[in-house]
Amino acid sequence: MTGWMLPTLLSCFIWGLWGLLPKLASRHLEPWSIFVWSTLGNVTVALGLLIWLGGRPHYDGRGVLYAILGGLAGSLGSIFYNVAAAHGRISVVVTLTGLYPLVTIFLSWFLLHEPLAIKDLVAMGLALAAIALISI
Numbered sequence: 001m002t003g004w005m006l007p008t009l010l011s012c013f014i015w016g017l018w019g020l021l022p023k024l025a026s027r028h029l030e031p032w033s034i035f036v037w038s039t040l041g042n043v044t045v046a047l048g049l050l051i052w053l054g055g056r057p058h059y060d061g062r063g064v065l066y067a068i069l070g071g072l073a074g075s076l077g078s079i080f081y082n083v084a085a086a087h088g089r090i091s092v093v094v095t096l097t098g099l100y101p102l103v104t105i106f107l108s109w110f111l112l113h114e115p116l117a118i119k120d121l122v123a124m125g126l127a128l129a130a131i132a133l134i135s136i
Contacts, residue, residue, distance in 0.1 A: 019094040026086035034082045035075070095134050099127050 025034045050057065077100075084093045102124055108114040 019098075020090065022082045022085045023090040026082070031079065031082035031086045034086075035079050038078070039075075092134055096131060099131060102127055 022031075022034050022038070025037070029037070077097075081093070081097055084097070105116070105120065105124060109116050
């Protein structure tokens with residue numbers, strides 16, 4: 001197994017749990033409270049990493065800015081996900097929100113000038129078709 005495959009599979013499994021747990025929490029809590037409580041989980045992991053790094057994470061101003069903006073985007077996305085999970089079928093919500101790489105692919109092409117091959121465009125088209133099919 002290559003150096004990236006195991007973390008990829010673990011990430012997929014853990015994010016699969018992450019997709020389900022807000023739905024279970026929504027049986028007992030409102031979406032806003034789910035976000036507050038789940039953030040305690042984030043803080044716990046962040047504190048663990050801080051200890052593991054000896055209290056000295058790497059610092060670069062621009063990198064920190066992008067990391068904070070990523071955290072803000074992730075937090076806002078989580079809030080909207082919690083609202084959708086509380087009110088919609090989780091199988092549909094997780095499928096549609098799971099298509100967020102389409103946004104990343106477009107932005108990386110537009111802002112970073114990363115190339116898009118024909119197979120990439122076909123895959124994006126199939127993902128858009130999936131949105132149409134699951135919305136029926």
